[in-house]
Amino acid sequence: MPRKLIILSIVLLAAYVGLCAALYLAQRSLIYFPQRSSKTNHPTLTLAADGAQVRVTVQQRDGVNAVIYFGGNAEDVTASLPGLSAAFPDHTLYLMNYRGYGGSTGSPSEAALVADAQLLFDEAFRSHKNITVVGRSLGSGVAVQLASQRPVSRLILVTPYNSIQELAQQQFPYFPVRWILRDKFESWKYAERIATPTLLVMAEHDEVIPAASTHALYGHFAKGIATLTIVPRAKHNDISNYPAYNQLLRTPP
Missing domain, CATH: 1.20.5 (Single alpha-helices involved in coiled-coils or other helix-helix interfaces)
Structure with missing residues (x-):
């Protein structure tokens, strides 16, 4: 040569x-794209989590019902409070601000987010024995792991993916993503362990999560556990603006 x-x-x-x-x-x-909270005076719960202070936005209601919400990678979850409040009028709401988001300290990672989610569930479960877990986009990966490890009553996954590793490999096809990526969020691994009634909600025109990724995740749930629904005309970031989406959240399994 x-x-x-x-x-x-x-x-x-x-x-x-x-x-x-x-x-x-x-x-x-x-x-991760950390966002500040849009409301600084809303009631909060603070979790001491492995050296970090994780801030949880709370809307308290009487009764055993609660919702725990995990948002997208660039979402201010407190801004989602009005919509969730309307969809779950008889539930106490817990909206977790990831580490580095909305006043929470620390830095986000898959391991940290899942550990914080478990801590929040255990705290909420002391008062609420009927907990619905909602995960949107990035948060779907947190929610599915939590539901595989805790007695969740209902699981709702909004614009979910099969794994972030697969999405990253599509974005960077010439790089060894499998070896580089630390936060893989392989939701498919946990889906098959879930026995909780689960709803997967897709946006018809999702420009972020390919439909094939959501369908692949759906295929990993045991038969009869999950339902897959599409919100017509919706895109990835505006799905919660559609009445059909809010109706899906309200409808019991």
Whole structure:
């Protein structure tokens, strides 16, 4: 092999390795987009979680019913409170602000978010024995893991994915995402363990989560456990603006 070709190969390999390293270091900034809370004076619950202070927006109501909500990767969950309040009028609402979001301290990661979700469920379960868990987009990966490990009464997954690893591989097809990615959110692994009535809600024109990804996740649930529904005309970020979406949340399994 000519010397110039060897040198070029080495340069290209070094550049590729450098890009892989840069992707590895920046990966969480490509997954999580922390938002400040739109309301600073709303009632909150603060969880002490492994050195972090996790802020949970709460709307208290009497009774045993509760909803725990996990939002998208760029969502201010407190802004979702009015819609959830209307959909679940007789439920206490717990909306978790991920680490780094909405006044919570610390940095988000898959392990941290799932651990915080378990802590929140255990806290809520002391007062509420009938807990519906709702996970939207990124939050669907948190919700499905929680439902596989705790006695959730009902699970609702909004614009869910089969795994973030698969989505990332589609976005970066020439990189070894399998080896680089730390937060894989492989929801399919947990779906098959769930015995709770589950609703998967798709947006007809979702431009973020491919329909094939949601259908793949649906296929991993045991027969008779999950239902898949599409909200007509909806896109990924505006699905909650459609009356059909709110009706789905209200409808019991």
